[in-house]
Structures are given as structure tokens and as C-alpha cells.
Amino acid sequence: MATTAREIDVARAREAVSRAIDEAANDLIALSTFIHDNPEIALEEVRASAACADFLAARGFEVERGVAGLPTAFAATVGTGAPRIAYLSEYDALPGLGHGCGHNLIAIAGIGAGIGLAAALPSLGGAGQVNVYGTPAEEAVGGKVIMANAGIFDGVDAALGAHPGASDAVCPTVEGSGQALACVLMRISFHGQAAHAAADPFNGVNALNAVIEVFNGINALRQHIKPDARIHGIITHGGDVPNVVPHFAQAEFFVRAATLAGMNSLVEQVRRIAEGAALMTGARLELEMPEEANSDMITNYTLATRLSQHIASSGLALPEAKPEPGSGSTDWGNVSYVVPSVETSYPILDRICTWHSRDVVEASVSPLGFANTLAVARAMALTGIDLIAEPELLADVKDEFARAKAARAA
Ligand SMILES: [Zn+2]
Numbered sequence: 001m002a003t004t005a006r007e008i009d010v011a012r013a014r015e016a017v018s019r020a021i022d023e024a025a026n027d028l029i030a031l032s033t034f035i036h037d038n039p040e041i042a043l044e045e046v047r048a049s050a051a052c053a054d055f056l057a058a059r060g061f062e063v064e065r066g067v068a069g070l071p072t073a074f075a076a077t078v079g080t081g082a083p084r085i086a087y088l089s090e091y092d093a094l095p096g097l098g099h100g101c102g103h104n105l106i107a108i109a110g111i112g113a114g115i116g117l118a119a120a121l122p123s124l125g126g127a128g129q130v131n132v133y134g135t136p137a138e139e140a141v142g143g144k145v146i147m148a149n150a151g152i153f154d155g156v157d158a159a160l161g162a163h164p165g166a167s168d169a170v171c172p173t174v175e176g177s178g179q180a181l182a183c184v185l186m187r188i189s190f191h192g193q194a195a196h197a198a199a200d201p202f203n204g205v206n207a208l209n210a211v212i213e214v215f216n217g218i219n220a221l222r223q224h225i226k227p228d229a230r231i232h233g234i235i236t237h238g239g240d241v242p243n244v245v246p247h248f249a250q251a252e253f254f255v256r257a258a259t260l261a262g263m264n265s266l267v268e269q270v271r272r273i274a275e276g277a278a279l280m281t282g283a284r285l286e287l288e289m290p291e292e293a294n295s296d297m298i299t300n301y302t303l304a305t306r307l308s309q310h311i312a313s314s315g316l317a318l319p320e321a322k323p324e325p326g327s328g329s330t331d332w333g334n335v336s337y338v339v340p341s342v343e344t345s346y347p348i349l350d351r352i353c354t355w356h357s358r359d360v361v362e363a364s365v366s367p368l369g370f371a372n373t374l375a376v377a378r379a380m381a382l383t384g385i386d387l388i389a390e391p392e393l394l395a396d397v398k399d400e401f402a403r404a405k406a407a408r409a410a
Contacts, residue, residue, distance in 0.1 A: 010389050013120035017381040020119035021112050021374060024059075028108040028377075029370050031055055035104035036365050039093030042140030045072040048091035049134050052107055056132055059115050068150035073143055074134040075152060078118040081127040083157035083394055085384040086339065087113045088332075090138045090161075100356045102164035102348060102364040103138065105373045109162040112377030117384040128388045131156060135331070142331030145292045148338050158303055158387055158397055159339045161332065162376045164360075164369065166352045168319055169345035171308035176323030178299035178343070181230065181256040182263035183329035185291050188214055188274050190283035194247035204245030208238050210281040211249040217273030218253070228325050229266060230256040249283075256329060259408050260295045260337070295333035297326070298404045300340040302397045306386055307342055310379035316346060316372055340401040346376045 021028075035048045049065075049072040057063045061076035089110030090103040114132035121128055133152065136143040153159065172178020190211060195204030218231050225231070233253030239246030255270060257263035271287060278285035304321075311318060332343050348369035353359040363369050387394050 008125045008389050009123045010385060013123035013385045013389070014382060016119040016123055017116040017378060017385065021116045021378050021381065024112065024115055025374055027055070028112050028374065031111070032104045032108045032370065032373070033365055035091050035107055036099045039098040041095050042092045042137035043070070043072060045091050045136050048107065049074060049136065052089060052091060052111060052134050055111060056114065060118065061114070061132065068147040068152050070136055070143055070146060072134070072136040073147060076114065076132040077129060079121050079129040081129065083388055084129040084131055084155060085117060085387055086131040086133060086153065086156045086159040087380060088133050088135050088144070088159060088161040088335070090135055092137055092139050094139055094356060097356065098361050099364045100358070100360045101139065102360055102369070104364055105164050105348065105369055106162065109373050109377045109380070112374055113160065113380035113384065116378060116381030120381065120385050124385065124388045130384070138331055141291060142294060142334070144331035145294060145334045148334040149292065153335055153338045156339045157394060159335055159341045160303070160307065160380045160383060161343045162373070162380065163343055163345050164348040164364070164373070165345040166349045166355070167347045168352055169347045170319050170321045171304055171311055171344040171346070172299045172321050172342070173301060173305045173308045174321040174323050175301055176325060177321040178297065178304065178326070179258070180297035180326045180328055180330045180333055181228065181258060182260040182294060182296040182333065183254055183256040184263060184267060184289055184293035186253045186255055186267065186270060187250065187288040187290055188253065189248070189250040189286040189288070190278065190281070191286065192245070192247045192281065192283040195245045197243045197245050201245055205247070205282045206245050207249035207283045208246040210277040210283040211235055211238065211251045213277035213280055214251060214274050217276060218270060221269055221273065225266065226258065226262065228258045229262065230254070230327070231266065231270065258296060258325060260293065261408060263293065294329040294331055295337045297330060297333040297343070298336040298341065298401070298408070300342055300397055300400055300404070302393070302400045303340055303383070304342040304344065306393065307344055307379055307383045310382040311344065311346065311376060314375040314379050316375045318346065337405070340397045344376065346372055348372055
């Protein structure tokens with residue numbers, strides 16, 4: 001069989017992106033408005049995920065719904081072969097607030113980029129896949145964590161996403177920026193022995209004392225942990241009444257560190273403190289980690305730098321990235337350990353404001369919010385073109401990914 005020469009025409013591919021996103025703009029805004037007006041919280045995004053999946057299916061994507069055992073997750077694909085470029089969408093709302101984090105915009109940023117790059121594929125030599133993933137429950141269990149563990153992102157060559165922010169939003173192009181802390185929930189329970197707190201306390205084993213010793217131990221540890229690590233907790237059960245020695249007490253802590261390995265070593269230290277508290281009090285320790293850990297975010301700066309150039313050329317002027325470590329955690333982190341990743345931020349407000357607020361609910365359906373989201377979608381699609389058309393760029397991205405992972409394993 002004769003092979004046909006595969007022609008790559010980047011100029012035509014770029015035109016196809018612009019045309020596809022311009023033509024779909026009104027429909028994308030309508031989709032985002034629908035998600036905004038029908039807010040659904042984590043794992044309950046039934047209408048939002050269906051609307052996104054239907055939108056992509058109607059535009060030629062092959063859509064698999066309910067991936068990774070998550071009914072509101074989906075995987076949408078166009079094209080064949082390599083490389084595989086993925087865009088990640090979110091759509092969960094906040095309880096009692098609605099879309100106070102702008103995830104209705106994240107939904108169409110990913111979908112807009114996906115349909116843009118899909119339209120460009122015929123001008124890119126015919127090989128390459130576009131994947132759009134619907135990733136639920138970012139605000140709760142972290143759908144991306146579950147999807148990454150299920151191998152959904154295996155084989156993807158690069159993953160891009162965008163999260164709205166205030167006027168100080170940046171694309172993380174400088175080493176040290178765009179990072180997030182690894183994070184895990186530790187639930188520490190103690191089982192003691194109830195007794196009358198005045199009549200025969202000597203027959204009791206005080207589970208609350210054990211919890212208090214855990215707090216004391218962690219506070220002593222605090223002097224010796226890295227400045228970017230965080231250990232913060234509450235007592236979820238401290239007894240029932242003051243005249244009964246508490247037979248059961250429980251605390252929950254989030255343990256965070258700059259890397260997954262650093263977090264794991266802190267978890268071990270907290271475990272030993274809890275074991276010590278059990279030994280001191282005679283209460284029995286039960287230690288659970290009921291949720292999967294969030295990995296730290298390994299931002300790929302080669303990828304982010306190219307994306308930021310396309311964001312700038314789309315007319316969106318973002319502030320310079322600074323090498324400041326993040327203090328939050330995100331389920332993107334787990335994707336970033338599997339696939340070279342960037343999650344850019346971009347402004348939907350012309351001022352700085354409190355996030356997870358009414359201000360954000362309003363900005364998430366504002367003309368500025370939609371205009372900037374579509375600009376970022378276009379920039380993500382154009383970056384996808386570069387990754388397919390310039391094998392050396394993708395090689396650099398993968399090189400950096402391998403080095404960043406090796407540095408964390410050292
Ligand atoms: Zn968010």
C-alpha cells in the first residue's frame with residue numbers, strides 16, 4: 001500500500017481553531033450559563049456532565065460516560081494515533097453558593113479547546129488525538145484522583161486546563177510557580193474505657209486525653225517541619241458528657257507538604273505521635289486515611305511557557321508568574337504525576353476579590369468571564385497544534401516531566 005504524504009499546515013490549522021471556536025462561541029456560552037444556572041455539587045453533576053458530553057458527541061467526539069466508576073465523569077475522543085493531547089473540564093458547584101469557583105467556565109474552556117484542536121487535526125498530517133475529560137467533584141473527593149488511579153490518563157502526552165481567577169491570575173511559567181501541596185486526610189480515633197469521672201475515674205481510660213496528646217505532639221513537631229508544610233486539625237468527637245470519662249474520641253488532620261514524598265514522611269511522624277499517645281494513655285489507636293491523597297502539582301514549565309505565549313497573542317495580558325510556592329492542594333496534582341500538565345489561571349474580574357464568593361458567582365456569567373475563557377480555550381488549542389506539529393517541543397515537555405519526577409523520587 002502506498003503511503004500518502006502527510007502534510008502539516010500550521011497556518012491552516014490555526015485558522016481552523018479560530019473558526020471552530022468562533023462558530024461555537026454562542027453555544028459554549030449557553031452551555032456554561034446552563035451549568036451556572038443549575039448548580040450541582042460534587043458527584044451530583046448529572047445535568048452538567050450530560051450537557052457537556054452531549055455537546056461533544058454532537059460535534060463528532062466519541063464519548064464514554066461514567067468512566068472510572070464515576071457516573072458524572074466522561075472521556076471524549078476525536079482522532080487516532082499519537083500524540084494525545086488532553087483538555088480537562090470541571091463542572092461542580094459549591095454547596096449553598098453555586099458556581100462561586102467558576103467551574104462552569106472551566107467546563108467550556110476544556111470543551112472549547114477540544115473542539116478547536118479537533119477542527120485543526122486534518123491540517124496536522126492526520127495523526128493525533130484530542131481527549132476532553134469531564135472531571136467531577138474537584139471541590140470534594142477529587143474526581144481527577146480517582147480517574148488517574150483508574151488509568152484514565154495513561155498514554156496521554158500532555159494535559160492542559162484553565163482555572164478562572166481575579167485580576168492577579170497568572171500562567172505559571174516560572175519554576176516554583178503553579179505548584180500545589182500534596183495533601184492527605186488523617187482520621188485518628190482512640191478507644192478507651194468509660195467510667196464515672198468523679199466516683200471511679202481510676203477505672204477509666206480517657207480517649208480524649210489521647211487526642212489532646214496528639215495535638216501536643218504535633219505542636220512540638222511543628223518547629224521541625226519545612227516552612228511550606230502544613231498540619232491542621234480539629235477534634236470531631238471529644239466525649240459525651242463531663243461526668244463520664246470519654247471512651248471514644250476522634251480528631252481529623254490534613255497533612256500537607258511540597259511533595260508527595262515529603263507528605264508521606266510527615267504522615268509517618270504523625271502516626272508515631274498517635275502511637276505514642278495511645279501508649280501514654282492506654283487507649284487503643286485506630287488510624288484511617290479515608291480519602292486518596294492529592295499529589296503535589298508538577299507544573300510543566302515548557303508547556304506553560306508555550307501556552308502563555310498563545311494567551312498573550314490572544315490579547316489577554318496576564319501578570320508575570322513569580323516563583324512562589326502554592327499553599328493549597330488540587331486533584332490536578334495526581335494527573336501531573338502521570339502526564340505533563342499545566343493548569344493556567346486567567347482573570348474573569350478586573351480586580352482582586354475573595355474567591356468562593358458571590359462576586360465569583362456573578363463574574364462566572366459575565367461578558368468578561370466568557371470572553372477571557374474563550375480566549376484561553378483558543379490558546380490551549382493553539383498549544384495543542386504546536387505539540388502535534390513540533391515533535392521537538394513535545395520531546396522537551398517530556399524531558400522536563402521525567403526530570404521533575406526523578407527529582408521528587410530522589
Ligand atoms: Zn475551583
